[in-house]
Amino acid sequence: GAGVSQSPRYKVTKRGQDVALRCDPISGHVSLYWYRQALGQGPEFLTYFNYEAQQDKSGLPNDRFSAERPEGSISTLTIQRTEQRDSAMYRCASSLGTSGLGDNEQFFGPGTRLTVL
Amino acid sequence: AQSVTQLDSHVSVSEGTPVLLRCNYSSSYSPSLFWYVQHPNKGLQLLLKYTSAATLVKGINGFEAEFKKSETSFHLTKPSAHMSDAAEYFCVVSDTGGFKTIFGAGTRLFVKA
Numbered sequence: 001g002a003g004v005s006q007s008p009r010y011k012v013t014k015r016g017q018d019v020a021l022r023c024d025p026i027s028g029h030v031s032l033y034w035y036r037q038a039l040g041q042g043p044e045f046l047t048y049f050n051y052e053a054q055q056d057k058s059g060l061p062n063d064r065f066s067a068e069r070p071e072g073s074i075s076t077l078t079i080q081r082t083e084q085r086d087s088a089m090y091r092c093a094s095s096l097g098t099s100g101l102g103d104n105e106q107f108f109g110p111g112t113r114l115t116v117l
Numbered sequence: 118a119q120s121v122t123q124l125d126s127h128v129s130v131s132e133g134t135p136v137l138l139r140c141n142y143s144s145s146y147s148p149s150l151f152w153y154v155q156h157p158n159k160g161l162q163l164l165l166k167y168t169s170a171a172t173l174v175k176g177i178n179g180f181e182a183e184f185k186k187s188e189t190s191f192h193l194t195k196p197s198a199h200m201s202d203a204a205e206y207f208c209v210v211s212d213t214g215g216f217k218t219i220f221g222a223g224t225r226l227f228v229k230a
Contacts, residue, residue: 004160031216042207042220043161056217091161106218108161 002026004109006092012115013082021077021112025094032075033106034067037089049075082116089113119144121210123221131229136180136195138224140208143189149211150191151218152182156204164206167191178202203228 005024013019025032031050035043046065047057051072060066064082069075079086089111095104124139142148152164165176172184182193191208208221 033216033218035220040223042223045217045219048216050216059217093161104216105163105166110160 004092004094004107006090006109006112008112009110010113010115012117014117015082015084017082018078018080019082019114021079021090021092021114023075023077023092023094023109025073025075025092026096026107029094029096029107030072031095031097031104032069033093033095034075034077035091035093036061037091037111039088043091046077079114082114084116087114087116119148119210119212119219121208121219121221123206123208123224125224126222127225127227129227129229130198132200133197136193136198136202136226138193138206138208138226140191140193140221141189142191142208142210144210150182150184151209151211152176152180152191152193153207153209153220154204155207155223161207164193198226198228200228200230202226 007022033048034046037043045059047067048055049069052069064080067077091111093106093108095106097104120143122141130136147169150167153161154164155161164180165174167174167184175181180195182191184191205223205225207223209218211218
């Protein structure tokens with residue numbers, strides 16, 4: 001596709017359920033990032049991948065959160081035993097290279113709005 | 118450790134007047150800095166970026182930002198606001214590796230006719 005896509009766009013779940021959020025990056029983009037954005041705040045870094053390798057997961061709030069990118073393309077962010085405080089917009093982004101120069105433009109997807117009842 | 122502070126949560130200007138959105142950062146090394154814009158119900162779009170080249174950076178839609186190391190600032194400006202500029206703007210600092218990015222809390226820009 002032309003841009004980063006995420007699915008589902010909206011997810012409503014009950015407390016205690018597990019959810020899986022999917023990100024499909026721009027074809028050929030090596031790096032993939034996950035963010036969480038609470039209402040009225042800026043995106044908060046969660047984790048990122050270069051190819052299939054998870055490089056930094058220091059932003060994951062706790063061990064209920066995990067992410068994978070097994071084939072270096074599509075990524076899944078999984079939240080186990082969801083809690084109401086997990087409600088937020090979850091955004092995915094991808095960038096072309098791994099140069100690490102800090103100048104890789106990140107292209108963002110539309111996000112998944114998660115609501116935990 | 119890095120951090121970024123956007124000094125105004127809301128800015129309101131009249132159409133045709135200048136825009137100033139303020140951003141201060143903290144970084145223990147030479148940072149990369151970005152401004153992103155988010156229009157309602159749309160994704161984040163890169164406006165401009167600073168990566169240790171020219172300190173005055175020009176972006177899309179007539180926006181520009183100046184990196185001032187002595188003031189640890191990276192304020193976003195535009196000479197003349199347009200109604201379509203109404204959106205939320207995020208200042209972003211990136212680590213040396215260029216991947217772990219810290220977003221500011223955002224500044225919502227309102228443009229009055």
